[in-house]
Amino acid sequence: MDLRALLGLKxxxxxxxxxxVQPHPDDNEVGAGGTIAKLAAKGCRVVAVTVTDGRYGAVGAVDPADLARRRQEELVAACTALGIREHIELGFEDLGSYTEADVVEKLVPVLLxxxxxxxxxxxxxxxxxxxPDHxxxxxxxxxCAIRLASLIVPQTPPAYVPLMFAFYASAYPNAAVxxxxxxxxxxxxIEAHESQFATPEWPALKAYLEFxxxxxxxxxxxxxxDGRLAETFKLLSPRQLHFFPDAISS
Ligand SMILES: [Zn+2]
Incomplete structure (x- = not known):
């Protein structure tokens, strides 16, 4: 059975x-930067959301508030490089005590x-x-898939729920771009995030990403x-995000 066709995935x-949606200012680039650039070049509307300010993404004598400001500038440069014209910051503190529910509350209006x-x-x-931020x-x-399809979020039928969800950095990928x-x-x-990648380890990490x-x-x-390069994702229908054990192997 072609489950993907049955669920209307494309x-x-x-x-x-x-x-x-990325937890920190650089995750989208590492996980899906090529896909973002490809979609933006094709004229797809691409919007990025950053959940936290990344203020603790370093070790040593760095002031967290200064790092947050620097990472915001790096984020703008990275978005420009990828062709992202719309970007939203949710403003939670990196490694903060915010909850998953707090993020859902801010994301649902963005999705709608x-x-x-x-x-x-x-x-x-x-x-x-x-x-924890990831x-x-x-x-x-x-x-959000569950909330949007419930009475918790008042909508006139048919309710809006995204057609698909895709997860990068997945151990169970089922799709690639x-x-x-x-x-x-x-x-x-990625290199626009100098605070994270202008390091001695970056050349090795870059080689690993390409591998x-x-x-x-x-x-x-x-x-x-054929010598090509791909980014992988776990692509799921909203229906596969509840009561669907086969999602792991689909
Ligand atoms: Zn991260």
């Missing part, structure tokens, strides 16, 4: 509007306003994911990957 790089076909975020169910953000995005032509743009956007992308292309794009 290719991630074939949507007209997409919302990318933009009404994207797909919402993309980090996979909160990736094994060993220990960062877990809370990913789960909050998924919870060919981002070969946009790889240099992705790298440029991952080549392996993903081999697995998902056919023809042995």
């Amino acid at each position: 290719a991630l790089d074939d949507v007209q509007s997409a919302l990318f 306003d933009i009404r994207p076909e797909v919402v993309v975020t980090v996979d909160p169910w990736t094994p060993y994911e220990a960062h 877990v809370k953000t990913g789960r909050a995005v998924a919870e 060919d981002v070969t032509d946009y790889w240099p743009t992705k790298i440029r956007a 991952q992308a080549r392996e993903a292309a081999k697995r998902f794009l056919g023809d042995g990957g």
